[in-house]
Amino acid sequence: MKAIEVVGLTKYYGSFLAVDNVSFEVRKGEIFGFLGPNGAGKTTTVRTITGILRPNSGEIRVLGYDMLDEREKIRARERTGIVPEMANPYVDLTAMQNLRLMGELYGMGRREIERRSVELLKLFDLYEKRNVKVKAFSKGMKQRLILAMAMISDPELLILDEPTSGLDVLSARLIKDVIREEKRKGKTIFMTTHNMVDANELCERIGIIRKGRLIAIDTPEKLKQLVKGSVSVEVSFEPMKLDPSEIASATRVELMGDKARVFTNDPDATVKELVHYAERNNLRIVSLKTLSPSLEDVFIKLVGEGND
Template sequence: MAKELAIRTCGLIKQFDRQVVVNDVDLEVETGEVYGLIGPNGAGKTTLIRMLAAAEEPTTGEIYINGDRLSSDQSNSTLKRRIGYLPDDFPLYDDLTVWDYLDYFARLYHLRSPRRTQRLREVLEMVQLTSKRNSMIANLSRGMKQRLGLARTIIHEPILLLLDEPVSGLDPIARMQFREIIKVLQEAGMTILISSHVLSDLAELCTSVGIMELGYLVESASLKELYQRFSRQQIYLSTLSDIDLLKAELKKHSLVAKWEVISPQRVQIDFTGDGQDSAEFLRSLVAAGIPLTEFHRTQEDLETIFLKLGHQQAS
């Protein structure tokens, strides 16, 4: 059965004067996904996100949010209320307290008491800022300000969250705190599209990834599929026995693409199977009586895949 789509775009193009910034993008994001959008500066990520948030009007093409067409006029204000958008330059008012800032935006979304007060408490707890509710925004750390921006973005309980470079400039601890909040939001059923240059964060968070180059969406797939197609696996083996016995055993396995002896009793293998296959491979070596002292499996990360695809596009 086909899954519901939280986002679907058809032939989406955005042109400024003669420059095409987003070029014929057909994007599909399933409901409940965390979808990572990656690409170099100038690839069109921010412009695409702004169009999805109805902050920018497409030159041509269509956008559907949960099956309903999104337009830039006021005809579907209810649909726009279901979207939360956190740009990379979101506004903060340093002379307000955390509570007053969130209360201001809650009122803009017409949240009424007592629900408004309840919602403010909920989001402050979610972003771990309850203890800072009476603090002036000017006195918050950068990480706290970023979490406050996220709280403002989800105050009206959107079903789709669009985050443009939300961890930019944050230290490792602040990034980790932000990742944990995103996981909580996904578990609550929210669909999240997030762009970032910190690919290790996306690899930990995302279910699917889209790669943009020069305005084109050059790749869009589940993270699992990307790893299967583009990520080379390597296995490092060490043995107490004669290395020739191990080499003779390796020749019997079709998933061993090639190997290299890197020390008298250690071998590096290019392996084409998945995790289950590597477990079977290990079992067969043990059954063959090979006395192993090391079996270490590694896989190329998302950053390596991104660079690899970038070179393919350039060549």
């Protein structure tokens, strides 16, 4: 079953090709991440999926509805919650008023709007601020309210553009917990993010777009297998000092604050060398761990390949 199906999507802005023959699908009930550097075509793709932009060619179906047909697009939107790029609630309304307005736009009944609004305000830890105008909210509170507004109609599909961008740790964690809970309820989540940790933690599959073309799509763990020779050993000494020239097995060393990341093709040899280095220099080992390639390593490798 497919929640989103995109086939041969192409979009020009004048003579500029922003999205070049992109095809992918999002399965019902999964969390799908859509990643790409700025200017890669990510936002244009999302805007065509949500019906804001009309592509030059290609097919887009959301929850089985043809997004190029105006009547079917309306039906799809009724069952979809969208948090677009740079979304904002109405700052001169209260949190409760914002939710009531959104519920009315979805054609919900008054009792259902009130019940659902209270439920969401409590879920997002905003209930005590329900009658406060949004202009007094922090960025994290506004972002939580925006997601609550997208969820007011209990949609089957959530399309989230950078849902945790720039948020404090607690707000970001709360939003991620809500996303996981929606997935457990059988909902589908399509999300864009620049946060590789979020993508790795949340997404079952990830698509990566570069220069308008979809260059990879797979599970996070399978994508990591594309990066060879990126095994590393992270070490922290006390006091922190490390002479890379004394670690013969290292292919590269990155110093990062109170620790170092030593890239290697032989992690066993590197660990032993680091232990001997600490003994020779009377250093205390605070932490020592082997790291596999990260999703960030994959992203940098893939989006960097072929750049002019």
